Amino acid sequence: MDKEQLLKRIEEGESEEVELKESCSSNSKISETICAFANTDGGYIIFGVTKNREIKGLVCDFDKFQQDISNAKQNIRSSPTISSDIHTINGKKILVVEVQRATDKNAHTFQGCVWVRVTSTNVKLEGQSLIDFLKNRQLLCFDEQDSDATLDDLEIKKVQSYLSKRGQQDYLKSKSLTDFLVSNMLAKSNGKMKIKNSAILFFAKEPFRWFSQNEIRVVRFGGTDAVNVIAQRDFKQDVIEDIEQTIDFIRENLSKRFVIPEDSPRRIEIEEYPMQVIREAIVNAVAHRDYFSYDSIQVNIFPDRIEISNPGSLPRGLVKEYFGKRSVRRNPITYRLLRDCNYVEGLGTGIPRMINEMRKAGLKDPEFNFEGDFFIVYLRNAKGNIRPIEKFKDLNDRQINGIVYLQQNRTIKSKTYANINSVSLPSALKDLAEMIRFGYLKKVGSFRGAYYVLDEKTAEKLKVKQ
Incomplete structure (x- = not known):
């Protein structure tokens, strides 16, 4: 720290990073402050300056003074890293002790207590505050x-x-x-x-x-808001079973996209989301959630997106810029067991892989947000995905294919219906007649010139212009 920086620190007064002391009156107070700075973001103890920012200077044996500082440091477990410099301002000598921030997986204690710096005060952590501190340092792991x-x-x-x-x-x-x-x-x-x-x-x-918090709750909603619940399941078994059952239930509650290429009358069925992405998101939620929290993992399925949230804020040692590029494990044993079962690789490649799979499917990149004490993944599907299975539960798969074809082509002939479903013409005619009876289709014309269109109500429901 140069003279200009030092004067600025003094002018700003005491803070989370600065402590002003007129003299070295108490080794225990110095130990407490060093411990607090080390457990927070580091800081400076400036000796020879009053609390009112008046520079008085020190008149003492500096060698002995620095030895006292060293002794104060030795009272702390584990010993933090500090350095000291003597500065002269207006002919007055002051001593600046710089305290380095503790490493990510370390904590310092003084007299058996953990101290941290809050604004300009040293605070002894107790109860939940102490638990949260140890969790953030990954010194206290639930598993x-x-x-x-x-x-x-x-x-x-x-x-x-x-x-x-x-x-x-x-x-x-x-x-x-x-x-x-x-x-x-x-x-x-x-x-x-x-x-x-x-x-x-x-x-x-x-x-x-x-552990009642060991739960994955999956809810499918009928609209884009969390109001109209269509289906819900809670999974409360072991980690592996919960992962597999959750993925199966999500798959059951997703629609398919149907594409009929120009060069083929047969449809191509495309998953609404790449299932590998969903699997990765669920496994990550289980592996990295905060099990000290009593909140469950929540999966919300909407017509236009999936939201997967788990309790657990950004781990200490991982800044947002490095998220997805570096692997930090909140639950090391859980992570190891999942790796043994081939659910994770431990290489920090999961997030990039999710992004690549969504892009390959022509979908937007996943969104990863830390919102309060929760981590949330947003997966968005393609616009205008069709949900015929939800709307036409009384139709068989062949008839659903016909509905999908009509959404894109407006008219269909019995021969085309037979081709796209690989059935005989009599079977096609039987299916089409049944769809007319159910009120889904109308027949236009007769004999060889006959074709079929969506009934007005069906077209309106599907927002298809006739």
Whole structure:
């Protein structure tokens, strides 16, 4: 810090990064301030300046003074990084101690307490504030904490399934369940078995009984607002089962896009969203959510988009500019188990892959937002996607194909209907007659010149101009 910068700091007064001290009166107060700065964003302790920003200077043995500062630093666990410089302003000497910010996965304590800097005050963290601090530093991970579960609470079939995915299907023939848990850091056995939360999330008979937040809630809405609920499911099993059931339910509640190429009368069926993108988003939500939060993962399906939200703000050590380029793991054991089951790669490639898949499908890039304590992924589908299955539940697949064809071509002949569905002409005529009886179609003309069009009400429902 040069003289001009120092004078500016003094002029601005005490803040989250500056502490002004007239003298070194108390080693414990200095230790407290160094600890607070190190646990926040670093800062400067400026000795020889009053709280009112008056530069009085120091008259002391500077060697001894700096030794006192060093002793104050030694009282802190783990020892932070500091440096000091002597400056002369208007013939008065002042000492500036610079405190470096702690590394991402480190925290400093003084007298067994964690101190942080809030505005111009040192604050001792307690209760929820302390838990949040340790979580943000990834010093407190939910999946690494001990539970009260016993071996009887675990489902051996789930363990066996996991081992099979790792190519270790014969492991339990020669080893015990305890051996598996301890060797995989899912439990510790120091006289008494302590099973970690991660084992509950993956292998418990009833995971939801232990952690009610272990839930994925999926809701499909009829409009673009979260008002008219059409379908809803809550998934409360183990991590793997929840992922698979959630993806299946989403797939069941998505429409298809139908394209009929000019050079072929047969339709091509296209997923509304690339399922690989949805899978990646769900797996990421499970892997990176904040399990200390009692909120569930929420998936909202709208006609024009999907929103996937999970509790958990941006992890410390990951700035927004590097999101999607760097992998930071809030739940390290959960992430490792998912990697063993081939759900994640651990290479930080998931987000770029989602973007590429959406672009290949001709869709907008996914949107990734941190909103308060939640991370939300927005996936948007193509405009004007058709939802015939929702609107015409009394029609079979062949008849739905006919409706789709009419949306794009306005008229259809019985021979064309037979071709696009690969059925005989009598079967085509039977289907078309049934659609007329149901009120979906009208027949125009007779004999070989006859063709079919959408009934006025059907055309209005589908917003098709006749």
